[in-house]
Amino acid sequence: MNAIWWVAIPIAALAAAALGWLLYRHPSSAGRVLFGIDAVLMAAATTLVILAVTASPAGADPAALAAGSSVPGNWAALLGAAIAVAGSSIGAAIAVAYTGAAALAAMSERPELFGRAMVIVGLAEGIAIYGLIVAIILIGKA
Numbered sequence: 001m002n003a004i005w006w007v008a009i010p011i012a013a014l015a016a017a018a019l020g021w022l023l024y025r026h027p028s029s030a031g032r033v034l035f036g037i038d039a040v041l042m043a044a045a046t047t048l049v050i051l052a053v054t055a056s057p058a059g060a061d062p063a064a065l066a067a068g069s070s071v072p073g074n075w076a077a078l079l080g081a082a083i084a085v086a087g088s089s090i091g092a093a094i095a096v097a098y099t100g101a102a103a104l105a106a107m108s109e110r111p112e113l114f115g116r117a118m119v120i121v122g123l124a125e126g127i128a129i130y131g132l133i134v135a136i137i138l139i140g141k142a
Contacts, residue, residue, distance in 0.1 A: 052079065074142035081135035081142075088131020095124035 052075060103117030
């Protein structure tokens with residue numbers, strides 16, 4: 001399994017370099033390539049969600065499952081934890097993008113605002129920490 005990473009990481013690095021070159025040379029065609037990559041990733045994510053929801057619990061007896069025995073699973077709590085982390089991370093990224101841009105603009109005019117600006121950017125990062133705390137609580141209950 002670890003051998004896959006020795007192949008996948010250089011391929012991903014080469015693909016990122018090629019995409020960067022394509023963005024530099026042909027911005028319109030690079031947008032189409034990015035859209036295609038996003039479509040493939042969305043299909044893969046949808047497949048993983050379907051497999052996670054329909055999978056039987058690990059260590060469950062196949063004979064008991066075939067007989068109709070109900071085995072409680074904790075997939076819903078784990079899916080909720082994943083959604084909490086993903087949503088809070090995306091929200092924090094958006095918040096940091098806007099507050100960071102505004103902080104840089106303010107600091108370019110008045111450099112003494114550095115401390116205050118970084119506090120605001122740090123508060124925006126707190127959103128991701130809250131999502132992580134919610135995920136830890138959900139995983140602990142699962």
